[in-house]
Amino acid sequence: MDPRLDLIYKRRSIRAFQDRPVEKENLTELLKAGMAAPSASNGQPWEFIVVTDPDRLTQLREVLVHGKYNAPAAIAVLANLSIAKKESSTRFWVQDCSAAVENILIAATGLGLGSVWIGAHPKEEVTKQIQDILKIPADIHVLSLIYVGYPAEEQPARTQYEEIRVHWQKY
């Protein structure tokens, strides 16, 4: 693993967090990183909700089967096709927003934070729960949540590279 790519290999899903809150400056930096992602035709369909209010985080944890971790912050990643800059966002918002999520996860690593991707779309029961708790209008798509905080566990850098998954020139 090339040390120039440390940020990528050190990004691991972190599911145990310190009580320490995440500074607003760092949360904003994560959003800057998210909005540095590429998107189809540069359509930028994304919106974000940053949640640090303990009551609302508790509500999320209560309903989300796969989101019970004690993070002091969550970022909901959404797509709003009415503010997207291109028609192609209609077909590509999942990919565009996933790139933004991955940027945020890697950025968290770079800032000394831990993070984990909590998948929602296309599980409608999950997106509905998030939509209700965060008061998201029905015409906005919910892709996922990201839990963020200072890590209370360590995970080693790694790749899961498998040569069997690689083809050369053709399948």
Place this chain on the structure above:
Amino acid sequence: MDPRLDLIYKRRSIRAFQDRPVEKENLTELLKAGMAAPSASNGQPWEFIVVTDPDRLTQLREVLVHGKYNAPAAIAVLANLSIAKKESSTRFWVQDCSAAVENILIAATGLGLGSVWIGAHPKEEVTKQIQDILKIPADIHVLSLIYVGYPAEEQPARTQYEEIRVHWQKY
């Protein structure tokens, strides 16, 4: 923009490339970075085809309306649900593979390479063209291509951060 996140902000879509080929070692490093991405339940549904053969690259450029750039290498990012390690990949492969794409794009920046994401899925006419040229079986999903090479253009580091896209606590 925090300098610790340089790799993220310096990743820009590069559409003009030097003739210089990309070393096999670097191509493999890109795949290692791709396979360091998170995936739903760690299902890892991805497969990759690395194309450096000039004839096949020419074939791709000839048919792809949005893929006419002169890159000396292309990586096709695929999902193979029959080798995915979890059932959840059925619903999450687009997100999983998008995270792998974004890792590869950022890794390219880290290695001094340029790259651009050529979207395919869910445009069936495009996935079919790629499937034909790269001899991909019908049951394998094509997400996208990534063109990779040494850059022949410079793009400044940036974020497209817009405060209007950020909500706090709720929508």
